[in-house]
Amino acid sequence: MAESRKYHAAVALDSGKVLVAGGYNTSGYLSSTTLYDPGTGTWTAAAPMPEPRQVLTATLLPSGQVLVAGGExxxxxxxxxALYDPASNAWTSAGSFATGVARDSLTATLLPSGKVLVAGGGNGSGPQGKVDVYDPASGTWSAGASLAMPRRNHTATLLP
Incomplete structure (x- = not known):
């Protein structure tokens, strides 16, 4: 990897490569991304995200694109x-959360429908119970039912 980082996100792509995005190091918040190829053991710089962010989520969509959400x-x-397209090595905006609540340390879960459920996280007011749902088919965000208990730095597991 060309630069050290912590609090980044990593996601396996359909190609078998791993996209590592954002994070933080002694230079500050990172917008840089890099691709790791386990077949060759090499790292390659990829297009930077539109804005730097740490403690974000990265979710592989059925289209092969990657959705990054939240952070700080x-x-x-x-x-x-934002959406990353590995085929064009380019980023585009994917809008903002429908709830309007900015947060880090959240979870993003790909649902069987292809939508992404983004839940919880934290902001300056503490843990949040907000839920946002991204629909890649329409490129839109909608608010979901709030969590029963606000939470931050949690995990989310898709159940059958």
């Missing part, structure tokens, strides 16, 4: 999201 940077917590 020098401006504070983020409600913004």
């Amino acid at each position: 940077n020098a401006t504070g917590r983020l409600a913004s999201t």
Whole structure:
């Protein structure tokens, strides 16, 4: 890897490569991304995200694109999201959370429908119970039912 980082996100792509995005190091918040090829053991720089972020989520969509959501940077917590297209090595905006609540340390779960459920997280007010749902077919966000108990730094597991 060209630069050290912590609090980043990593996701396996359909190609077998791993996308590592964002994070933080001694230079500050990172927008840089890199691809790891386990077949060759090599790292290759990829296009940087539209804005730096740490403690974000990264979710592989059925289309092969990657959705990154939330996190924080020098401006504070983020409600913004972005899509990475490995085929073009390019990022585009995916809008902002429908709830409008910026947060980090959240979870993102790919649902069988292809939608992504983003839950919880934290902001300056503490743990949050907000839920947002991304529909890649329409490229839109909607608010989901809030969690029964706000939470941050949690995990989420898709059940059958």
